[in-house]
Amino acid sequence: MRTGYSYRYTAVGGLFLALALALLFQLVRLQVIPDKDAFIKKEQAFLENIQIIEPARGLIYDRSGHILAANTTVYEVGVDLQTVQNPETIALTASVELGLDYYEVFGLVSQPPSNTARYVVIDNFVPYEKAMKLEELKSAFADATQVQRSSNGKPHSLVGLELRGHLIRSYPEDELAYNILGFVNLEGVGAYGVESRYNDMLSGQPEYVRVSNDPSRATVLPAIPDGASLILTIDREIQAMVESVLRTAVENSGAEAGSILVMQPETGEMLAMASYPQINPNEYWDVLDAYDDDTFYNMAISPYEPGSVFKAITMAAALDLGVVESDTVFIDTGYIMVGGIPIYNWDGGAWGPQTMLGCMQHSLNVCLAHVASEVGAADFYAAVEKFGFGRPTGIELAGEYPGRVRQPGDDNWYMSDLATNSFGQGISVTPIQMITALSALANDGQMVVPHIVQAVVDRGQQYPTTYQVAATPISAETARTITEMLAVSLEQEASVALVPGYRVAGKTGTAEIPTPYGYTSDLTNASFAGWGPVDDPQFLVYIWLQKPTISPWGSVVAAPVFKQVVERLVVLMDLPPDDLRQAMAMP
Amino acid sequence: MNQMLRIKQAYSQTPWRKQIQGMGMFLSVLILGALVAIVYLSVTSRTAAFGRKIQYTQHQIEIVEREIAEKQSSLAQLTSASEMERRAVEMGFRPVGSGQILYLVVDGYQERQAPQMAPDAQPMIVNVDIISPAFTESLLEWIQELIYLPPTSIGRMEP
Numbered sequence: 001m002r003t004g005y006s007y008r009y010t011a012v013g014g015l016f017l018a019l020a021l022a023l024l025f026q027l028v029r030l031q032v033i034p035d036k037d038a039f040i041k042k043e044q045a046f047l048e049n050i051q052i053i054e055p056a057r058g059l060i061y062d063r064s065g066h067i068l069a070a071n072t073t074v075y076e077v078g079v080d081l082q083t084v085q086n087p088e089t090i091a092l093t094a095s096v097e098l099g100l101d102y103y104e105v106f107g108l109v110s111q112p113p114s115n116t117a118r119y120v121v122i123d124n125f126v127p128y129e130k131a132m133k134l135e136e137l138k139s140a141f142a143d144a145t146q147v148q149r150s151s152n153g154k155p156h157s158l159v160g161l162e163l164r165g166h167l168i169r170s171y172p173e174d175e176l177a178y179n180i181l182g183f184v185n186l187e188g189v190g191a192y193g194v195e196s197r198y199n200d201m202l203s204g205q206p207e208y209v210r211v212s213n214d215p216s217r218a219t220v221l222p223a224i225p226d227g228a229s230l231i232l233t234i235d236r237e238i239q240a241m242v243e244s245v246l247r248t249a250v251e252n253s254g255a256e257a258g259s260i261l262v263m264q265p266e267t268g269e270m271l272a273m274a275s276y277p278q279i280n281p282n283e284y285w286d287v288l289d290a291y292d293d294d295t296f297y298n299m300a301i302s303p304y305e306p307g308s309v310f311k312a313i314t315m316a317a318a319l320d321l322g323v324v325e326s327d328t329v330f331i332d333t334g335y336i337m338v339g340g341i342p343i344y345n346w347d348g349g350a351w352g353p354q355t356m357l358g359c360m361q362h363s364l365n366v367c368l369a370h371v372a373s374e375v376g377a378a379d380f381y382a383a384v385e386k387f388g389f390g391r392p393t394g395i396e397l398a399g400e401y402p403g404r405v406r407q408p409g410d411d412n413w414y415m416s417d418l419a420t421n422s423f424g425q426g427i428s429v430t431p432i433q434m435i436t437a438l439s440a441l442a443n444d445g446q447m448v449v450p451h452i453v454q455a456v457v458d459r460g461q462q463y464p465t466t467y468q469v470a471a472t473p474i475s476a477e478t479a480r481t482i483t484e485m486l487a488v489s490l491e492q493e494a495s496v497a498l499v500p501g502y503r504v505a506g507k508t509g510t511a512e513i514p515t516p517y518g519y520t521s522d523l524t525n526a527s528f529a530g531w532g533p534v535d536d537p538q539f540l541v542y543i544w545l546q547k548p549t550i551s552p553w554g555s556v557v558a559a560p561v562f563k564q565v566v567e568r569l570v571v572l573m574d575l576p577p578d579d580l581r582q583a584m585a586m587p
Numbered sequence: 588m589n590q591m592l593r594i595k596q597a598y599s600q601t602p603w604r605k606q607i608q609g610m611g612m613f614l615s616v617l618i619l620g621a622l623v624a625i626v627y628l629s630v631t632s633r634t635a636a637f638g639r640k641i642q643y644t645q646h647q648i649e650i651v652e653r654e655i656a657e658k659q660s661s662l663a664q665l666t667s668a669s670e671m672e673r674r675a676v677e678m679g680f681r682p683v684g685s686g687q688i689l690y691l692v693v694d695g696y697q698e699r700q701a702p703q704m705a706p707d708a709q710p711m712i713v714n715v716d717i718i719s720p721a722f723t724e725s726l727l728e729w730i731q732e733l734i735y736l737p738p739t740s741i742g743r744m745e746p
Contacts, residue, residue, distance in 0.1 A: 056656060065702030067663035073653040128657055165653050172663035216631055218638030221645055231702060240668040454701060461708040464701070501685060567685055574698070576690040584692055 048212045051221075055204030056167055058227035060181060060194065062236040063271075063454055069181055069195070072170035075131035075163045077123040081113035084160030088150040089141070090122075093158060097133055098123050109160075119162075125186075131163050169195075175278045177239050179298035180232065180452060182398065183281035191284070192297050194230060194453065196398035201228040201456065228458035233269035233451060238262060241568050242272040245561060250276050253526075253557040254549030259299035259431050260565060265439040265531060265540040267467040268448030270395070271573075273432075275299040294546070301400040303428040304544065307511025307554065308346075308363045309529045310424030313437055315360060316482045317383035318371045320474040326485050327355050336366045336373075339415025343369045346510065361489035363508065365423045372422030380418060381407045386473035387437040388447065389429055393470075395450045404428040424511055425519075435542040436470070438529050441483055442505075442537040444476035487534045497530060497559035499566045501577030506530025506562060508554035513547070523547040528558035532566065533578050541565050 030036060060069035077098065079090060091106035100123060108120045126134075138158040141147060147155040169184035182193025190199035204227030212218060242260045250258045262272040275298050279290045287297065296302035318324045334350030335342045345351065345365050351358070359367035372380050384390070390405035405427055406413040420426040432450055440447035449468040456463045474482075486505035490498055497506050509527035512519040526548050531540040541562055548557045569575075576584065600608075664670065724732070 056652065059659075061702060061704070063701060064699060065704070066666070066668075067659065070660040070663050071656040072660040073657045165650070167653060167656055170660050172660060173667045174669070176668060215636075215638035215642065216634040218641045220641060229704060231704065236668050240672075455704075457704045460705050462703065462705040463708050499685075568682070570685050571683060571688065576688075577685070580690055584690070 047214060048210045051209050051211045053207045053209060053221060053224045054166075054188075055206065055224045056226040057169060057184070057188075058202040058204070058229040058457075060202075061229065061231045062177075062234050062239070063232060063269075064236065065231070066173075066236045068171070068173055068177055068232065068234075068236070070170050070172055071167040073128050073131075073165050074124075074168050075126040075128070075165050076121055077126055077131070077134065078119055078121045078162050078164065079109050080119055080160045080162055081109070081111065082118055082160075084109060085157040086150060086152070086154045086159075088152055088154070089156040089158055090161050092150075093134065093137060093161070094122055097130060097137070098126060125168065126163075131165070134158075134161065134163060169281075171281045173236070174280050174282060176236070176243065177232075177234055177273075178279055178281045179275040179300065180234060180273055180397065181281060183284035183287075185284070190398075192399060193397055194232070197396050198228075198230060198453075201458070202230070203227050225459050228456050230453055231455040231457065231462075233271065233454045234273070235271045235572065238569060238572050239272040239274065241572065242565060243274040243276075243278070245564050245568070246274045246276050247278075249543075249545060249557070249561045249564075252550070253545055255526075255545040255547055255557070257295045257299055257546040259542075259544045260561070261300050261431055261435050261542040262565070262569065263435050263439060263450060263540045263542075265442035265448070265537050268436075268439065268450045269454070269467070270450055270452045271539070273298075273300045273452070298397065298399065299544065299546070300431045301395065301397055303401045303403050303430055304525050304546070305427060305511045305514065306424040306429050306434055306527055306544075307509035307525060308365075308423055309434060309507050309509030309527045309554075310427065310429070311360060311363065311368050311422070312441060312482060312486060312507045312529065313384070313387055314368050314372055314375075314380070314422045315356065315485070316441055316474050316478060317380065317387075318375050319356075319481055320478040321375060321379055321383070323374045324356050324371055326357050326481055329353050329355055330359060330367045330370055332359075332364055332366050334366065336369050336419070338369050338373055338419035339417070341414075341416035341419070343416075343419045357485050357489060360485055360507070361493055363423075368422045369419035372418050377408045377415070377418050380422070381405070383473065384421070384427075386471055387440065388470060389427070389433055389437065393430075393432050393436045393450050395432055396453045400432065401430050403430055403433055424509060431542050431544050434527075434529060435540055437473075438531070438542070439540060440471075440473050441479050441486075442531040442540050443479070445472050445474045445479040447471050447473055483531075483534055483537075490530075495555070495559055497528060497562045499532070499563055499570075501579075502532050502566065502570060502575070503534040503578055504530050504532035504562075504566065505534050506559075508559055510552060510554045522552070523549075524552040524554075526552065526554040526556075526558045528554055528562045530562050530566070533575070533581070535578070535582075538573060538575055539566070539569055541569070 030039065056071055059067055059071070062068055077094070084090065087106055087109040090109050091102050094100045094105045095102040105122050108122060111117060111120075138161055141156060141158050147157070149155050171178070171181065171183075180193050182191050182195035184190050184195055188203065190196040190202065195202065204225060207222060207224050209221060211221070242262060246258050246260045249255070258276045260272070260274045261270065263270055275296075277290050277295060279286050291297060315324075319326070331353050332345070332351040334348070335344050337343075343365055346363060351362055351364055354362065354364060354367060356367075356371075358364075359371075375383070384405055390403055392400045392402045405421075406417055417426050436447060436450050439450075446469045449470045451465060451467065453465055455465060483505045486507055487503055490504065490506055495506070495508075497508075498504065507529055509525070509529070511525040511527070513521050513523055513525060515521050524547070526545045528543045529541070531537045543558045543561050543565070545557055545561070551557050575581070
C-alpha cells in the first residue's frame with residue numbers, strides 16, 4: 001500500500017469508528033435519559049393503539065320474552081382530512097342528508113390535516129337508514145365513470161367521509177313501562193328504573209386491548225361477553241292495559257298524576273306498574289319538562305299520604321293484637337279527642353253504634369282513632385314497622401323513597417299523630433310500600449318482598465330469582481278475617497269496585513294533601529286497594545290518583561278504576577269466574 | 588530454493604481459478620441471502636395478508652353483530668303491544684269481556700311458562716375422583732390394598 005493513501009484510509013476508518021461510537025452512545029443514552037418512557041410511548045403509539053371493546057348492553061324482556069329494551073345501531077359521521085378530495089361535496093351531502101349547516105361543515109372539512117386534527121366528527125347518533133343512504137351515495141360516487149364537477153372545479157367525491165357504527169339503547173315499546181325500565185343516557189349510563197339499578201350488570205365489562213397497526217402482528221380480539229340480560233316479572237299485555245286505564249282515568253278525573261300497581265300477592269311478582277305522566281324513553285331528554293315538585297318519574301315508588309286505605313293496616317294490627325274483633329261495637333259520637341286534638345269523620349257526622357265491620361265499611365276516622373288509642377302508641381308503631389313502612393321495600397328499582405313515619409320519641413311526634421296516622425294522614429308512604437303491606441292481608445299473613453326481576457341471563461346461564469317472605473306481621477287467621485271484613489263491606493256498600501263473577505276485598509282512600517301551611521288545599525289523593533278472588537287471591541291492585549278535580553273521593557274516582565282494571569285483568573290472567581273455578585277444582 | 592518455488596507453483600491454483608472461487612463464494616452468499624430474503628418476504632407478506640383478513644373478518648363480525656341488534660330491535664318494534672293491537676283491530680278483532688269467555692278443562696294443559704333464554708345455572712360440582720387411583724397410588728399402597736381388601740371385593744374382581 002502506498003503511503004500516500006494510508007492517511008485517507010485512517011481518516012475514513014476513524015470516521016466510521018466515530019459514527020459507530022456516536023450510535024453506541026446514543027443507544028446507551030436513550031436507555032437512561034429521563035424522557036425514555038415518553039419515547040417508548042411514542043413508539044408504541046405509532047406501532048399500536050388502545051382500543052376499547054364495549055360489550056353490547058344486555059336486553060330487557062317481559063315475563064313472556066317480549067323485548068322491552070333493545071339495542072339499535074347509530075353512526076358517527078366523520079371525515080379523514082388526509083384523504084378528503086372534495087370538501088364541497090361532503091358539506092353539500094351533510095347539509096342535504098343530515099340537515100347540517102353547509103358552511104359549518106365546509107369549514108371543518110376544508111381545514112388542512114395537522115397533528116391535532118386528522119379526523120373530524122361532523123355528526124353523531126345518525127340513524128341506520130340515513131347512514132345507509134350516505135353509504136349508497138359514497139358507493140355511487142366511487143363507481144361512477146363520469147362525475148360532474150363542483151364549483152371549485154374538482155370532481156364530486158365523498159372520499160374521506162367515514163361512518164363508524166355503534167350501538168345505543170332503544171325502547172321498541174316506546175312509553176310502555178318507561179318508569180320500570182328507566183333510560184340510558186348518551187354516556188351509556190342507566191338512569192332510573194332497572195337500567196340504573198342494574199347498570200353494571202347490563203353494561204357488561206368493557207375491555208381495553210392493544211391493537212397493532214402492523215397487519216403482520218394482527219391478533220384476534222378477545223371475545224367480550226355481552227352485558228347480562230334481565231327477564232322482568234312484568235306482563236306486557238297487563239302493563240299496556242293498566243297504562244291505558246290509568247291514562248283514561250287521569251284524563252277523566254282531571255287528576256294531575258297517578259299510579260296503578262298489580263302484584264301477585266303470593267310471590268310478590270309485580271305484573272304491572274304504571275305511572276303517569278309518561279315519557280318516551282327514546283326521547284328521555286323530555287324528562288326535565290315532564291315532572292315538577294309534585295310529580296315523579298315513577299309515582300309507584302314516590303311518597304304520598306295514603307288516607308283511608310291505611311285503615312286496613314290499622315284494623316289488621318288491632319285484630320291481630322286481640323284489641324278488637326270484627327263484631328266489637330264502637331259508639332261513634334262524631335268526634336274523639338286524641339292528644340288534645342279533636343278528630344272528626346270524613347262527613348263530620350256521628351254514626352252511632354258501629355261494629356268494626358261498619359267502621360271499615362263507612363271508613364270512620366273517629367272509630368279508627370279510637371282503635372289506635374286502644375292499641376297504644378308503642379304497639380301501633382311496632383305494627384307499622386312490621387308492615388315495612390318507613391324503609392324501602394327493596395324492589396329492584398333505582399330511586400325508591402323510604403317514606404317517613406314519625407314515632408314516639410321523635411322531636412316532631414305528638415300524641416295526636418297516633419290518631420291521624422291510624423287513618424293514613426300525617427304519614428308518608430309509597431304505593432309499593434302499601435301494596436307490599438297489603439300482601440300480608442291477601443296472603444295469609446305473609447308479607448312478600450315485591451320484585452320485578454324474574455331472572456338474570458348472564459354468560460349463557462339463566463339465574464332465576466326466588467320470592468321471599470319479608471315478614472309475617474299478622475296471623476293467617478287475622479288476614480282471612482280482615483279480608484272477609486273488607487269483602488263484606490264492599491258488598492254491603494254496593495261499591496262500584498265490585499266485579500261481577502269475582503269476589504274481591506278492598507278499601508278506598510281519600511287523603512288531604514299537606515301544604516307548607518297545613519292541610520289547606522281542597523285537593524286530595526284518591527286511592528283504592530283491592531285483591532281477589534277472596535278465597536284464593538291471585539291479584540292485588542293498588543290505585544292512586546293525585547289531585548282529581550271531578551270529585552275528591554276515592555270511592556268515586558278510584559274505585560271504578562279498580563273495577564275496570566280487574567275486569568280486563570282476569571281475562572289476561574286466564575282467571576275464570578269464582579263459581580266456575582270452584583266447580584272445576586272439585587274432583 | 589527454486590526447487591521449492593517450482594513445487595509451490597505447481598500446486599498453487601491459477602489466478603483465474605482463484606477469482607472464480609471467490610466469485611462462487613460471493614454468489615453463494617448472495618444467493619443464500621436472497622433465498623433468506625425471499626423466504627422472509629414470503630412469510631411476512633403472507634402473515635400480513637392473513638392479518639388483514641383477521642382485521643377484515645373482525646370488522647365484518649362487528650357489522651353483523653350490529654345488524655343482528657338492528658334486526659332484533661326492528662322485530663321488537665313490529666311486534667310491540669301497540670302495533671299488535673293496531674293490527675288486530677284492523678283485522679276485525681276486538682277485546683273480549685270476562686263474560687264472553689267459555690272456559691274448558693283441558694287435561695295436561697300447561698300454563699304459560701317463564702321464558703328460557705339460556706339453561707338454568709347449575710351448581711358447580713367438583714369431582715375429586717377424576718383421576719383413577721391407579722395413576723396416583725404407590726406400589727406399596729397397591730399391595731396393601733390387595734392384602735387388606737375384603738373377600739367380597741376380590742370376588743367381584745374375578746371375571
